[in-house]
Amino acid sequence: MRRADRLFQIVQFLRSRRLTTAQWLAERLQVSVRTIYRDIQDLSLSGVPLEGEAGVGYVLRQPMDLPPLMFEREELEALLIGARMVNAWADPQLQRAAESALAKIHGVLPASLRDEFNRNQLFAPETRPYPLHWLGQLRQAIREQRALQLSYCSESRQTTERRVHPLGLFFWGQAWTLCCWCELRNDFRNFRVDRVQALLDTGECFAPVAGQRLEDFLARHARADLSAPTYRS
Numbered sequence: 474m475r476r477a478d479r480l481f482q483i484v485q486f487l488r489s490r491r492l493t494t495a496q497w498l499a500e501r502l503q504v505s506v507r508t509i510y511r512d513i514q515d516l517s518l519s520g521v522p523l524e525g526e527a528g529v530g531y532v533l534r535q536p537m538d539l540p541p542l543m544f545e546r547e548e549l550e551a552l553l554i555g556a557r558m559v560n561a562w563a564d565p566q567l568q569r570a571a572e573s574a575l576a577k578i579h580g581v582l583p584a585s586l587r588d589e590f591n592r593n594q595l596f597a598p599e600t601r602p603y604p605l606h607w608l609g610q611l612r613q614a615i616r617e618q619r620a621l622q623l624s625y626c627s628e629s630r631q632t633t634e635r636r637v638h639p640l641g642l643f644f645w646g647q648a649w650t651l652c653c654w655c656e657l658r659n660d661f662r663n664f665r666v667d668r669v670q671a672l673l674d675t676g677e678c679f680a681p682v683a684g685q686r687l688e689d690f691l692a693r694h695a696r697a698d699l700s701a702p703t704y705r706s
Contacts, residue, residue, distance in 0.1 A: 474502070476512075482573060483512055484521060488580030492530040501569060544582070549590055552578060557597040562644065564608035607672055608642065611651055615639045620679050621653075624671035625664055632670065637662070638679045640687040654685045661690045 474482075479502055486501065487493055495509040502509070510527055517523045525531035544552070552575075559571040582590060614621055623635045637653035640661075648665055655662040683689070 479504070480512055480516060482576075483509070483516065485573070485577045485580045487523070487531060487533050489576045492525075492532055494530040495527060501572065503569075544578075544586060546586075546589055549586065550593060550595055553590065553593050554595040554597065557595070561597040561599045562605070562649075564605045564612070566609045567612075607666060607669060608649060610672060610674070611639055611642060611666070614674060615641065618678050618681070620675045620677045622673040622675055623664065623669055626668045626670055628668075633657075635662075635664075636675070637664075638685065640690065642666075652687065652690055654679075661685075661693070 482502060483498060486498060495506045495513070498509045499506045513523060513525075513531060522534040523531055524534045556571040556575050560568050563571070579587060579590060611621075613619075618638070621637050621639055623637055624632060625635055626632050636656045637651075638656075639651055639653045641652045643650045643652060643663075648667060650663045650665055651669075652661065652663050654660075
């Protein structure tokens with residue numbers, strides 16, 4: 474994250490909270506507490522109306538005006554429940570991004586909508602049945618088009634080794650699946666993330682090939698019933 478972006482994030486967090494400690498900010502922004510202290514000092518010197526001290530916490534002495542965002546009640550509920558679902562079912566990086574987005578929204582809402590936002594009673598309980606840190610690795614591999622080596626346990630409890638080209642992640646309400654091109658089967662395959670026993674980045678990139686891309690997979694199944702995933706191995 475660029476320093477300018479981090480300073481903006483700090484201001485947004487301060488706008489949305491009554492008291493914010495340096496430790497809390499450091500954990501959310503993945504930097505050291507010492508870095509937060511320096512950032513707070515620079516913000517104060519630049520004219521941001523901060524009040525507080527190290528070890529206690531910081532607040533904004535007066536409101537800071539930013540361009541208003543106008544949301545309807547239903548729009549706020551959609552954003553909030555979406556962010557809470559990300560917190561419950563996504564990897565730590567996306568969880569932090571969702572929290573940051575909510576802080577930005579909260580900071581620029583008019584008072585009436587901010588009260589509506591705070592009173593919202595829609596929840597997404599955390600019932601994660603398996604480690605989600607792999608989701609971050611999978612998202613990065615998809616983005617960078619990097620081949621992966623998977624150790625996968627099938628529904629019949631058989632373990633196989635697969636070298637795959639990750640294409641997309643799908644969330645089905647209780648499970649994530651990875652859509653990919655499987656070199657062993659020379660075809661598309663869907664793997665449940667909770668059945669992946671080991672994951673290795675091969676360090677090798679793959680180039681999109683006609684017939685092996687996500688759009689090809691979606692086109693093949695455009696007329697199929699996708700109400701439930703398939704886990705062909």
